Structure formats: structure tokens, C-alpha cells
Amino acid sequence: MTALSAVRYALWALLAGVVIGVTAAALGLFPGAQKGTVSGTATLGAPFTLTAMTGEPYSWEPATGAPHAIFFGFTFCPDVCPTTLYEMTTWLDRLGSDGETIKALFISVDPERDTPEKLANYLSAFDERIVGLTGSQADIDKVAGDFRIYHKRVELDDGDYTMDHTASVLLFKPDGSFFGTIAYGEDADSAVDKLRRLARS
Numbered sequence: 001m002t003a004l005s006a007v008r009y010a011l012w013a014l015l016a017g018v019v020i021g022v023t024a025a026a027l028g029l030f031p032g033a034q035k036g037t038v039s040g041t042a043t044l045g046a047p048f049t050l051t052a053m054t055g056e057p058y059s060w061e062p063a064t065g066a067p068h069a070i071f072f073g074f075t076f077c078p079d080v081c082p083t084t085l086y087e088m089t090t091w092l093d094r095l096g097s098d099g100e101t102i103k104a105l106f107i108s109v110d111p112e113r114d115t116p117e118k119l120a121n122y123l124s125a126f127d128e129r130i131v132g133l134t135g136s137q138a139d140i141d142k143v144a145g146d147f148r149i150y151h152k153r154v155e156l157d158d159g160d161y162t163m164d165h166t167a168s169v170l171l172f173k174p175d176g177s178f179f180g181t182i183a184y185g186e187d188a189d190s191a192v193d194k195l196r197r198l199a200r201s
Ligand code: NI
Pocket: 072, 073, 074, 077, 078, 079, 080, 081, 082, 165
């Protein structure tokens, strides 16, 4: 290897490293994802049973037979969650009959405050297809981990608290395989297109 080709090789290696790093960050999606690993998306999510906003147990397993949009949040969220729920409502509305098979789950990362009743009341303002789920803190932590959702309680100066959490909407095909995500603030046309393709998957 000449000195020049060694330099070229080093540059390419460096570039490749940067590209791999960026891809890993893009695929990692979530702050909680392990650094430097591009993990298989097929393993995202795991069967769970939580409590629906009706108070009834609600079970989910990957091969549900229906396309799913799953996102995590909490009813006291000042900004991201109400925005996402509002946008999800408009996306589903725009899809019309194309989206009628889609099931949407809103899983609370704040089960201490989000009782089934609180969820039902809060979600009544949004599309009726959005099912609110809560559970014990341990169950929520397990489910969030299985879906690689970052969530963290943050104490506020006034003695109250808020929750930091991953804002992406996770999309799953009827066979349970991971379809992709809708990012927070994503363009509405792009989101509707993804949901339409998901519904046909
Ligand atoms: Ni939120």
C-alpha cells in the first residue's frame, strides 16, 4: 500500500464509519437504543397485556391480523402527545375507509396519574379508534422496553413532575412485523401515505 492509497483507505474507512454511525442513529430511532448496534427490526415489540381505558384487560401480540399504529405518551403531556393525538386523528380522518382496519394504541408512560378513567376522558377528544392503555409501572416499563421506547420521569421545581419520552409513532403490519415510524412533526402527506401503505400491507 502506497502512502497515498493508505491515506485514501483511511479516509474511506472514516467516511464508512460516519455513514454507519448515521445509519445506526437513524435506525436506532430511540435514545434508549444501544449505541453502535443496528438491531433487527423484526424483534421490536413483544406480546403484552395491559389495562384498556374501559378498565378491561387488553392483550396485544405481534401477529394481530390488523395494522397497528402504537405510540407512547401521557395525558399531562403539555405539547407532544396532544399534538400527536390531534395529528393522528386528522390522518385517520383523511384516510377515510382506507384506514378503517388500522388500530391505534396510546400507551401511557405515566400510569401513576393515567388511570383508565383519565385516559378515557382525555382520548374522547380524539379519533375513537385510538385506544388508551395503562397498567402497573412494572408492566409499562417492560412494554416500553420491548418497544425500545425511552421514558424518564423528570421532577419539576414546583414539586410536580413530567415525563420525557420517545415521540415516534411505531407502525406494525398485520403479521406483526415492524413497518416503520412516523416521526414527531412529520409532514402530514408523508404520514398519511405511510398509513395508507400500512393499511394495504
Ligand atoms: Ni408526550
